[in-house]
Amino acid sequence: MRGEGSTEVGGLRRGAQPAYAGPIFTHLRCAGGRENAAPSFDLKRSVEQLLQHCLNALILGGTYALLGIGLTLIFGIMRVVNFTHGELYSFGAYAMYMWVMVSGVNFFVALPLAILLGVLLGAAIEFLLLRRLRGADIDTTMLVMIGAWIALQNIEQLSWSGVAKSIDSPFPASPLVLGPVSVSWNRLFVFVVALALIAATYALINRTKLGKAMRATFQDRETAALMGVQINSIYTATFALGSGLAAAAGALLGPVFVVYPTMGDLASLKAFAIVILGGLGSIPGATIGGFILAFMEELGAGYVSSGYRDAMGFLLIIIILLVKPTGLFAQKERIG
Amino acid sequence: MASRPFKTMLAALGATLLAGAAAAQEPIKIGVTQPLTGAFAASGNYVAQGAKIAEEEINKAGGVLGRKIQLIVEDNKSNPTEAVATAEKLIVKDKVPVMMGAWSSTLTLAVMPKLEEYKVPMLVETSSSGKITVSGNPYIFRISPTSEMEAKAFTPLFKKLGIKKADFLSTNNDFGLGAAKEFSEAAKREGVTVGVMETMDPKATDFSAQLAKIKASGSDTLFVTTAVEQITLLLKQAKDQQLIARIITTGGSNSPDQLIAQAGAAANGSYHLVFFTPWFPEAVKNPDIAKKFVALWNEKKYNVGGLTEGFRGWDGIHTIVAAIKAAGKAEPAAIQQALWGVKVQGINGDIAFIKQGPAGKESAQNVPSVYLVKIEGGKVTRQ
Amino acid sequence: MRLVTLAWLAFLFSIPLWMSDLYVLHVLIMTGIFIIAAMSLNLLLGYTGQLSLGHVAFFGIGAYVSSLASLGFEAHLLPGVLVKMEPKPVWLGMLCAVTIAGLCGWVIGRISFKVRGAYFVIVTVSFAEVIRLVALNWVELTQGPMALNNIPALRLGTPELFELSFLRKPANYYLVLVVAVLSYILIRRLVQSRAGRAMIALRENEPLATSVGVDVTKYLVLATMVSAAMAGAAGAIYAHYVRIVDPDVFLFIYTVTMVIMVVTGGKGTLAGPVVGGLIFGLLPEILRAAEIKPEVQWVIYGVLMVLVVYFLPEGIVPAVRNWRRRHHEPATAAAPPASIEPAR
Numbered sequence A: 001m002r003g004e005g006s007t008e009v010g011g012l013r014r015g016a017q018p019a020y021a022g023p024i025f026t027h028l029r030c031a032g033g034r035e036n037a038a039p040s041f042d043l044k045r046s047v048e049q050l051l052q053h054c055l056n057a058l059i060l061g062g063t064y065a066l067l068g069i070g071l072t073l074i075f076g077i078m079r080v081v082n083f084t085h086g087e088l089y090s091f092g093a094y095a096m097y098m099w100v101m102v103s104g105v106n107f108f109v110a111l112p113l114a115i116l117l118g119v120l121l122g123a124a125i126e127f128l129l130l131r132r133l134r135g136a137d138i139d140t141t142m143l144v145m146i147g148a149w150i151a152l153q154n155i156e157q158l159s160w161s162g163v164a165k166s167i168d169s170p171f172p173a174s175p176l177v178l179g180p181v182s183v184s185w186n187r188l189f190v191f192v193v194a195l196a197l198i199a200a201t202y203a204l205i206n207r208t209k210l211g212k213a214m215r216a217t218f219q220d221r222e223t224a225a226l227m228g229v230q231i232n233s234i235y236t237a238t239f240a241l242g243s244g245l246a247a248a249a250g251a252l253l254g255p256v257f258v259v260y261p262t263m264g265d266l267a268s269l270k271a272f273a274i275v276i277l278g279g280l281g282s283i284p285g286a287t288i289g290g291f292i293l294a295f296m297e298e299l300g301a302g303y304v305s306s307g308y309r310d311a312m313g314f315l316l317i318i319i320i321l322l323v324k325p326t327g328l329f330a331q332k333e334r335i336g
Numbered sequence B: 001m002a003s004r005p006f007k008t009m010l011a012a013l014g015a016t017l018l019a020g021a022a023a024a025q026e027p028i029k030i031g032v033t034q035p036l037t038g039a040f041a042a043s044g045n046y047v048a049q050g051a052k053i054a055e056e057e058i059n060k061a062g063g064v065l066g067r068k069i070q071l072i073v074e075d076n077k078s079n080p081t082e083a084v085a086t087a088e089k090l091i092v093k094d095k096v097p098v099m100m101g102a103w104s105s106t107l108t109l110a111v112m113p114k115l116e117e118y119k120v121p122m123l124v125e126t127s128s129s130g131k132i133t134v135s136g137n138p139y140i141f142r143i144s145p146t147s148e149m150e151a152k153a154f155t156p157l158f159k160k161l162g163i164k165k166a167d168f169l170s171t172n173n174d175f176g177l178g179a180a181k182e183f184s185e186a187a188k189r190e191g192v193t194v195g196v197m198e199t200m201d202p203k204a205t206d207f208s209a210q211l212a213k214i215k216a217s218g219s220d221t222l223f224v225t226t227a228v229e230q231i232t233l234l235l236k237q238a239k240d241q242q243l244i245a246r247i248i249t250t251g252g253s254n255s256p257d258q259l260i261a262q263a264g265a266a267a268n269g270s271y272h273l274v275f276f277t278p279w280f281p282e283a284v285k286n287p288d289i290a291k292k293f294v295a296l297w298n299e300k301k302y303n304v305g306g307l308t309e310g311f312r313g314w315d316g317i318h319t320i321v322a323a324i325k326a327a328g329k330a331e332p333a334a335i336q337q338a339l340w341g342v343k344v345q346g347i348n349g350d351i352a353f354i355k356q357g358p359a360g361k362e363s364a365q366n367v368p369s370v371y372l373v374k375i376e377g378g379k380v381t382r383q
Numbered sequence C: 001m002r003l004v005t006l007a008w009l010a011f012l013f014s015i016p017l018w019m020s021d022l023y024v025l026h027v028l029i030m031t032g033i034f035i036i037a038a039m040s041l042n043l044l045l046g047y048t049g050q051l052s053l054g055h056v057a058f059f060g061i062g063a064y065v066s067s068l069a070s071l072g073f074e075a076h077l078l079p080g081v082l083v084k085m086e087p088k089p090v091w092l093g094m095l096c097a098v099t100i101a102g103l104c105g106w107v108i109g110r111i112s113f114k115v116r117g118a119y120f121v122i123v124t125v126s127f128a129e130v131i132r133l134v135a136l137n138w139v140e141l142t143q144g145p146m147a148l149n150n151i152p153a154l155r156l157g158t159p160e161l162f163e164l165s166f167l168r169k170p171a172n173y174y175l176v177l178v179v180a181v182l183s184y185i186l187i188r189r190l191v192q193s194r195a196g197r198a199m200i201a202l203r204e205n206e207p208l209a210t211s212v213g214v215d216v217t218k219y220l221v222l223a224t225m226v227s228a229a230m231a232g233a234a235g236a237i238y239a240h241y242v243r244i245v246d247p248d249v250f251l252f253i254y255t256v257t258m259v260i261m262v263v264t265g266g267k268g269t270l271a272g273p274v275v276g277g278l279i280f281g282l283l284p285e286i287l288r289a290a291e292i293k294p295e296v297q298w299v300i301y302g303v304l305m306v307l308v309v310y311f312l313p314e315g316i317v318p319a320v321r322n323w324r325r326r327h328h329e330p331a332t333a334a335a336p337p338a339s340i341e342p343a344r
Helices: A043-078 A085-102 A107-133 A138-160 A185-207 A209-219 A221-226 A231-254 A263-278 A284-305 A310-324 B002-020 B041-060 B079-095 B105-118 B149-159 B174-189 B208-217 B227-242 B258-269 B287-299 B303-328 B330-340 C002-018 C022-047 C056-072 C090-112 C117-137 C169-192 C194-204 C206-211 C218-243 C252-265 C272-289 C293-310 C317-325
Strands: A176-178 A181-183 B028-034 B069-075 B100-103 B120-122 B140-142 B166-172 B193-200 B220-227 B246-249 B270-273 B355-356 B362-365 B371-376 B379-382 C073-078 C081-085 C155-157 C164-167
Touching: A043 A085, A043 A181, A043 A185, A043 A209, A043 A231, A043 A263, A043 A284, A085 A107, A085 A138, A085 A231, A085 A263, A107 A138, A107 A231, A138 A263, A138 C117, A176 A263, A181 A185, A185 A209, A185 A231, A185 A284, A185 A310, A185 B140, A209 A231, A221 A231, A231 A263, A231 B330, A263 A284, A263 A310, A263 B227, A263 C117, A284 A310, A284 B208, A284 C317, A310 B100, B002 B120, B028 B041, B028 B303, B028 B362, B041 B069, B041 B287, B069 B079, B069 B303, B069 B379, B079 B100, B079 C022, B079 C218, B100 B303, B105 B120, B105 B140, B105 B174, B105 B220, B105 C194, B120 B303, B140 C056, B149 B174, B149 C073, B166 B174, B166 B208, B174 B193, B174 B220, B174 C090, B193 B208, B208 B270, B220 B227, B227 B246, B227 B258, B246 B258, B258 B303, B258 B371, B287 B303, B287 C272, B303 B330, B303 C002, B355 C155, B379 C117, C002 C022, C002 C073, C022 C169, C022 C218, C022 C252, C056 C090, C056 C117, C056 C218, C090 C117, C090 C218, C117 C252, C169 C194, C169 C218, C206 C218, C252 C272, C252 C317, C272 C293, C272 C317
Parallel strands: B028 B069, B028 B100, B100 B120, B120 B140, B140 B362, B166 B193, B166 B220, B220 B246, B246 B270
Antiparallel strands: A176 A181, B270 B371, B355 B362, B371 B379, C073 C081, C155 C164
16 A cells, blocks of 8 residues: 555556446435434443534524615615515625635625625615605515525526635644534634624614614604704615624634535525524524524534434424514514 | 516527527537536536537637537526536537536436436436446447446445445435445455444534534444535534544545645545546556646646546547437437447546446446555555 | 407417428417416416415426326335226326316315414425425435436327327317316306305405405315316426426426516416416527527516516506506597406
């Protein structure tokens, strides 16, 4: 093995004729660890596995919460079902790719720049597309958002091609080891920044004048307008903020995974699940909903079937809507 | 009602379709269906680039039968239904007499009934599932190794590498499941314990749950079968979770240089089964051809990571052109006949076909070379 | 009007006789299948006013049910419960597809009309996504990402006596055309009936309709069921024509395509989905002939969708009708008013 000579392995070349003669291969019997799934039960390893799953879920939950808060803000205040949310997510990731990999900007400078671009794109979408539809019914705005989603996604595909891109991150390759479990520095960074952004959003909504105006608009648009709230600016700010949070999630996760044009589709759908779970328009609901979804996915993938990982969220939506249609933490009655 | 827009549209459609006719010395068209977007986009693009190099090279040397060749490359979007649509378009609309494709086994299997329907031969450059050549489709000519061949070639290494217990993680399609089946059976025959057999969706990007499970199984080796995009992520995530098992990737779509570039230190220590070793071209069967191909690839400034994939396109187009030359005409039946007799010096080795599958309807299978390499210290090393 | 319709039908039926280019027929067949699906969506979206964004689920269920019935299968329904089915004739599979898709429509209708507006939309999207993930992961039954392949083509009659095989394109073209015409007639009948008027009343003013005794749930469930069954039929025809089905048939983008067809053509009009379907079925091929990349084509779709909502909110068919009415007032004055399609 160690020696030099041919790198060729095996004796295939020596006229070895593979022995196929038998019946036509029909079906390959199923995937997944059915055979030898659990050779021997090892308590220590099992506990370690559970801890690792929980850590993974916690880290993932942070970005899910970011996505959910962005979407729920836009829905709660503007009554817009935002189908471009996932596109803002992938836009954030591509912005990160552009800054770090194409322009060579420092990673930590690129991150706020990418989020800023997301904020600007969000503001542009609101200004160009939604402002004209003030007062239109929810279905009409939904159609416009679907149109915008398709156009944006394909512009991304045109600009960056369909090949997945990866982004270099400046974090050490060896993970942070915490006893039996470990987590990469990059994911830890994602988690910390996500928590910081969530805290900042809470502060913005609850402590600032803009947040006060947003809350007033959320409760009663007409009255807020009468009290001198500039509804148009509040809407633009809301959409920009929500979009910025989605772009932040994308910019944070881009370097952890890969960046590709349709990456936003699943993100959109998951954000819907999170928002429904927490109740449309509820920020604490979306935060908790994000973590619940992450735990369900990770534990479901670990102990039920990794293939159904992404189905967890949708099953959750359907169950919640049948049992408690207002979501777990709704502040207002549902729209109907 | 809708009469006017419909008529205009139909007229426009008819006119554009008719416009392409005539011209005396038309080039010979070769249809290529590859995943240029979607889950296997990187690999599909490399194969298409390798094929383009062959096209340019052949046309510079005067083409074949006094005519130039023209590749018509269609994107099957890594999706089987789209693959069928591209085959339909290439055969019915472009009227290509021969095709190359379709990268993944699932995509190739999807296209196969169309080949039978229209009686057009297809050269299979990447797919590894055993099903392809045993289903009785006489229009299939495969130059890539089957998973069974790979597993057979690998068999002596179970002992040499000291593998005691192995886990399998493969993409949930014909390519991945086929390889997991062949390698796990080979492992059992060698007395190796098979641990967990996990799968992942071809589009998945987060494998943390699977990895936590694999880590808990405590095996010394993890066999991975998927394309380079998922391998890159997997190596990184395995490192994050401190997976100590040695990772061996099968299927030859691992582009080790790309892994080094994108996964960095996480790629160190991993083993890869490849079908071309551009790092040591002198080790292959036809070193001159290999060196020439590497030079042309670099001249085009293509990604160096794509060499291990791009050679497939080059070998494939050269094999097809050799068959067209032998057939003396660019017609499907003649090319199909001629492919059986070709002897081509390829980058992987000498290409010639043996019969496989039910008698009377055999498919053609080449017996290619398989190599194992290891990434150490950010470099590909010989094993 | 009647004469024009007949002339149109005669023209459509004559196409395979003089059109020798198989690729054109292929495009027309695919367009026809999508028109049937769009017509079925229109029943829900246009006549009851419910924006169902999971419609592709019914199309896909039809495709999978019919394929599985005609291929036969063996799968564990629950651990230990093995269900086995021998291959059935294709026409029976198609019948199963229509029935099961209709049943799914009934269930979804019963469940999801409890919630309206944004919730309804998200429930329907989730439903389609869950079905896609099941198709992807229940490998034993559906072959997952490996797709169901070698699906047999439709055959009617017996080989001994007289057999009609739908392997070739002209036969498939006629099949699609006949089913499309039948679906059109069915929808026309339905919306002109008492049930149809009730649906439109619900769309226009639900509280008012309820107060005069219209049973909301009953009519909405009826509409969903018919709509789902029709989409299932379209899916079954699709499966036996392209002869391969994979889980991507459930992708959201296909629902979006149907929605674009309906909205552009004119939701709540009989001709709307046909016009929209023709435009968006043939447009990709025209753009392809003009060497425009598919991404650009989708960008155009997206922009067009936004523009239609802004400038032709009712769609092309009502817009053309209004334009005609304005310009040919005297000529069409005698024609009966379009009572079945009240202005929105």
